[in-house]
Amino acid sequence: MSTLPKIAVFDLDGTLAETAGDLIGTLNVLLLREGLPELPLADARDLIGAGAKALIRRGFEAAGKALTPERHEALFADFLEHYGAHLCDRSHLYPGVVEALDRLEAEGFRLAVCTNKVELHAVDLLDKLGIGGRFAAICGRATFPYSKPDPRHITLTIAKAGGDPARAVMVGDSRADIDAAKAAGIPVVAVTFGYTDTPVDRLGPDRVIGHFTELADAVAELVPPRA
Incomplete structure (x- = not known):
């Protein structure tokens, strides 16, 4: 029987934090530099979720401009800078x-983050939000x-955090989170506000x-105490 702790793995953007304002704000800076109109935040929220490169591609497509691979890479560097x-x-x-x-930790869960955000930005943002130190691992797009x-993004995050993959749960807001967890054989809780x-x-x-007050009970149903 494994002695590793049970673990809850979280997505970041749209799950732990509302980050659309800063992500779409940066996208709009790039669009304006290219002579294109800004995208309204309400219309662009759903472009988020697959990382900055995908956000740039989707954003420029929505603005009516296709990007060459070379221009895409240059804009990606500008986006990251x-x-x-301005990430917080x-x-x-x-x-x-x-x-x-607090409640998950009190119930014996180790915590980790698995995000398609660049790891450096994920760590910096979580620190600025005051919760970075709570996670045993913060794994981003290029961590692995x-x-x-x-699914290996999640399973390797669990391993890095020292959690028990047989008593793990994923919490996310997107198809990428849900598909990765299901492929890894890990139960997944989806939030409706991402x-x-x-x-x-x-x-x-x-x-x-629909609210984090519901999370602990949902997780308890999926990851029962050790028999």
């Missing part, structure tokens, strides 16, 4: 996050050779919650 200086201008934790983490929806162009209840998660 600007976003790194408007971003904030969702209500109830701190209390939910794999990223969500590849970034997705398809309602999460249609994507096959094990549980759906």
